[in-house]
Amino acid sequence: MFGLSANLAVRACARVGANRKTAKLKDKPVKEFKPTSADYDARIFSFREKDWTVSLTLMNGREHIKIDAGNYQRGKLKGRKPTSAQLCKHRDGNYYIHIQIKDEAPEPIKSTNVIGVDFGRRDIAVTSNGDKWDGKQINDVRDKFSRVRTSLQKKATKGIRSTRRRARQILQRLSGKERRYQQWLNHNISKSIIQDALKNNAALAIEDLTGIRERTNQKPRNKTERRRSNSWSFYQLRFFLEYKGIQFGVEVIAVPPAWTSQTCHQCLHVGLRSDKRFKCTNEACSWSGDADFNGAKNIATIGAVFVNQPRGSNCLCCELSTDSSGLLKSLRSPLAGA
Known part of the structure; x- marks a missing residue:
């Protein structure tokens, strides 16, 4: 019917089957396939290095x-x-070949040293080593794009015909620009954190923030705050850290974040957090400082418990038998004495 060779038809059937299987797991139907890419395997694709050509059926x-x-x-x-x-056809009309190569992942570094990473919106990431990445720039970029989109959408519906057409063209050109900037930023942050872990021969402990959007959206907030919260790309940063950790042999552990921002990392007593500042209410301690740094220290403490306990196999995410609040309370006596 379509003039495809047998192997091309097999790849088309495999693409449909894989997408339908994924959609079934997510309970979402497959509506359509856009004619923008085609899969190739060894029978219909080959790469030749001597003249830098690809052979395609x-x-x-x-x-x-x-x-x-x-x-x-x-x-x-x-x-x-x-x-x-x-083989992909991009928006610019050019064709690109996405060649896939496979590498064997190195064995994870065996170390009792753990670096904690606290995710946030004001500071995108803060580590227990004191490194942090300010989120002001990305928030300003998001606010700017939001204002531009709002203005163009009004012109696209209420202006004259030429104005509406021009507004739609600009909206299409801006589509994805904010997403690409966020992706570039998260790549740089995750690369720096992984390199720091390699330099210190350490594992990484990160927050498991699954479901945080559903929980925060239940609270009354204005439209701007809701938009900023829903555009927070914490999961993308976690994904980049996880796959870069596999690539470089750095173990990445996701731990529950409960009470990590309200507990003092030195004496493990509950303190007071005000905006970006944290103050311990324990008179014998009275530590005060950056709240996100304090949270990163607590995340590192929980991660160290998991790293130092016997394990049967390596993994990316741990399921602790108790929540972090119970774990911190159980650690209070020995660490306070130390």
Whole structure:
């Protein structure tokens, strides 16, 4: 019916089957497939390093196409024999070949040292080593894009015909720009944190913030605050840390965040948090300082308990038998004495 070769038809069926299986797990139907990409395996794709070409089976048979690869891509493909790829047509009208290569993940570093990472909106990430990344710039970018979108959407519905057409074109061009900036920022932050863990021969403990949007959206807030909260990309940062941890052999542990921001990391007594400041109410301690740094220290403490206890296999996420508040209370006596 469509003039496809047998192997191309097999790949099309596999694409549909995989998407329907994923949709079934998420309980969402597959509505349509856009004609923007095609999967290739070893039978219909090959890469040749000597002249930097790819061989693809197309509608009219096998074609050898020269690729325009940068230095980064050439370094990754040098001496490799990839067996799968994806041919994509991007919005600019050009065709790109996404070549997939596989590497064996190194064994995770065995260490009792743990670095805690506290996620937030004002400070995107704060580590127990004292490093932090301010979130003011990304908040300003989001606010700017929100104002521009609101203005263009009004013009796209109420202006004259040429104005409406121009507004829709600009909206389409801006689509994804904010997302790409956030992705670039999270890549840089996660890379810095993983490199710090490698330098200190440490594992990473991060907050498991699953379901935080559903919980916070139940509270009464204004429209701006709701938009800022729902655009917080904490899960993307966690995902980047996890896959970079696998790549470089850094163990990443997700721990429950309960009470980590309200407990003093030195004496493990509940203190007072006001905005970005934390003050311990224990007279024998009276520690005060940055609240997110204090939370990162507590996250590192919980992560150290998991790292130092016997385990049967390596994993990315731990399920503690008690919540962090109970764990912190159980640690209070020995750590306070120490």
